[in-house]
Amino acid sequence: MLTRRGFLQFVVGGALGAVFSPLPWRIADELVLFSQRWTPQGAPGDESWCYSICQLCPGGCGLKVRKISERVVQVEANPLSPINRGVCPLGAASVQYLYGDKRRIKKPLKRTGKRGEGKWQEIEWAEALNLLTSKLNDLKGSGATEGLLCIDGSVSKVMSGLLKKFCYAYGTSNYFHVNADVGASIAIKEMQDFNGCVGFDLENADYVLSFGSQLLEGWGAPGNLQALYNYWFENPLKPKVKVVQIEPRMSDTAAKASEWLPNLPGTEALVALGLAWVILKEGKYNPRFTGDADFERFKRAVLEGFNPDKLEEKTGLCKDDFIRVAREFCNAKHPIAVWGRGKGFNSTGAFEVLAIHSLNALVGNINRKGGTAFFKDVVDEVWPEISTRQPRDLGKFIESVGAKKVYAEIALVCEANPAYKYPVSFGNALQNVPFVVTFTPFMNDTALVSDLVLPTPFYMEKWEAITTPRGFSYPVFGLSCPVCKSSYGVKHPGDVVLAVSKTLGLKGLPWDNYRNLLQYLVEKIWSKGKGCLLKGNKKVALPSSPRQMWSELTTCVWANPEAVSGGIKKFDFAPSVFAEGIKRPVWSVEGKSEDYPFTLIPCEYLILPQDLGAAPFLVKQLPDTVLKGSDLCVEVHPETASQCGVKNGELALLQTPLGQARVRVFCNECIRPGIIGIPVGLGHKGYDEYLAGKGINAYTILGYNEEATGVASYVMNKANLVKI
């Protein structure tokens, strides 16, 4: 029974007990911690630096990676790399890609729900490999090996080469690289009967005519082009080069170029032929490739049909500009005409490349200092059987899979994201492909609709060889070694391919693992004895043993600047594509001009990678004139906006023959009136909350085919902008 005395004893005793117990101190401590809002801090550790090569794009920038204990914390440029002097924003965001838990895939995933539903079962690698091997084995057993479709997006040509070899050995010809410039390779094949690396010696050029190539925004090797910009304009008052940018919209490249000529979209080929007209008319061409029957055919056709007088209205450029630029071009010492619109990841039309490249031929600047360079890459030389194959148009192929004209049983997607680039046709094709396996480090749009997702290491976690950066004018080879251990359950796609082909008993792939293959290549290069090691600007002779070469190549690169001297076998000014091309309009047009009075063009930004989604830091840097909230902004001239009755910042409906989308309007003087610019690289379904669901995928409403060759190209579309 509780008495008054007992109660007081209990309360006082309890209070005393509590005071002398650690409880109040503990609570006070917790309160301090709670009220201070401590933020996470970086754990200290020993600092170390490693070398690596960036593989976020085919630019091959050399990197120096800062580590604290085992953590990677920063990337900087490798001072020994001949390619770059700093890093680009993508490379700078590498650490976010590496540690982005929500994007990275932790274990092999097997689809359990419906396709695209997002229900996965984590499985072990052994089970995943079994599944893959048995599917491939069944298909091989059935004899229909052409049913294997391989979509490659690898940055390394060695990995691509291995996949090609695998397809070759397996017995399928359906190998595609997502970034292959199909139009350009058709044109080069027809003109020069050449299939291999195309480079541009921009370093030694003194007049660069760029037909919409966004040289400073991801075209070619971005790190190299930025370094070149510094070299060209070291003294901006006395530049080493004149860069003329022919583009309907003032991109960053056009803004930094010596001159900007805003043409009408899709008229690049006409502009090039108009310039050729002036050169031919004035007889200022170089005799190096001229004089044959094909040249006479070309000359006649150009003089007949491409008088700049008549092109003024079609191209939007005035006649005086044609004459002035053409004269400057052929009077320059090392003029070069450059193709590959935007970042050059979308196929340029074959006719367009042909028209542009004929300018290079007219001034004789092929395989010469400051000109276009044609050569064989290391991988092409080691495996000649795979390099003879002409790249094919993936867009057209998956369209025919979707239409059931072509049969595909297994789609093997390696570090590519076709579901983003071909949103409609890939979706249709998937209905006819029973098994889709994706190798990728990130949960991208394609992984979401796959049946089996195999996590691959990020570039900092694996051995890889980087060959000739895109657009580089001589062959290069470098090794990138793992900088840190992966914290995810990843396997190198090369190891997987080699293991699978061993189980399937495929011939011609004798290596145990990918590293062995790289060693084999290094030995091959060493034993040929050509070229040198490039350490910054210094040329160093090859080391005395392949072993030493291997260790040297992890910090600097091998290169063979002499690979491109000498002439070319043939040059044809007027192959069949040209004959076809001049007869028709360049692009096939859908939709009536009354319904769609404007032209829609893609706007590409360096900080908006396409297949590889932008890292959070990159999305953060996007101006609010590209993305506002989750709304995508399209760029229009104020005149165009008032024509449509919309104001800056307002919402509007963008309509094209392919579909429509809700967008915000951004008025800007930096674009031709009558044109709508749509940013490419947003509207992803995969990745994380920093990117998914933001903006719209421009590829859903862009799309055009070249008339002469039927090559799919995402250069423009007809469009209308309607006030909501």
Place this chain on the structure above:
Amino acid sequence: MGHEEKENWSHAEKYVMVIDIDKCTGCGACVVACSQENNIPVRTDETDKYMSLNWLVIYRVTNAQPFPKTKVVYVPRPCMHCDDPICVHVCPASATDKDAKGIVSQIYPRCFGCRYCMAACPYHARVFNWYDPVYPKGTERGFNPDVSTRMRGVVEKCSFCNHRYQHARDKAIAEGRVCLEDGEYIPACAEACPTKAIYFGNIKDPNSQVSRILREERPHVFRLLEKYGSEPSVYYISRQDWVRPRLDWVLEEEHKKYKNSMK
């Protein structure tokens, strides 16, 4: 090292940044490198640029001419580290100070978030932590241990990567040197810049790269909003006459007096 030597050291050092606007391509590598170096948080929606937190911002500036005469330049804007910093004068908490080598510091635990400094800074170089810092899940592993992360309710800004100075100085002391060599200490943005448009160094050393550039390019050098007399430590170079008046928002009739050179 004795007290006297330390004094000498600071008299021999003043760090400045020189940004060549004509060489900047606006790629954004400096901003990303800065964010990575200084553990800058990222929220899922950063499209409200008034709330977005950055130490370095690239402005896109046009000449305000109609198509097709339009011209564009890109202007990276870090903290100006003024010699007469207005933000320091107004801070009631002594949370920000100008140190001997020219860097305007910010002491986060001392800041109580009144944001007077933000109102005072003519360059909008200061930003406020409106929210608890958030990082994409897992990227905390990439934190730079040399830079503390900041809590909600404090102001932060560019520090010219002061921790890099400390590293370089520690190294110099260990090697028994009194002065840092040119290029031994540069911030992450200058390090990352792929066109090398950002120069950084000691202006008190007449042989340093920045001193040389400032001498050579003297007719084209200017600083932002010099009329406020805050004496910024960030110098800009542009050989295009329209750039400076546009950056300083001068009136039409003032244009003639305004050329691209320092008074």
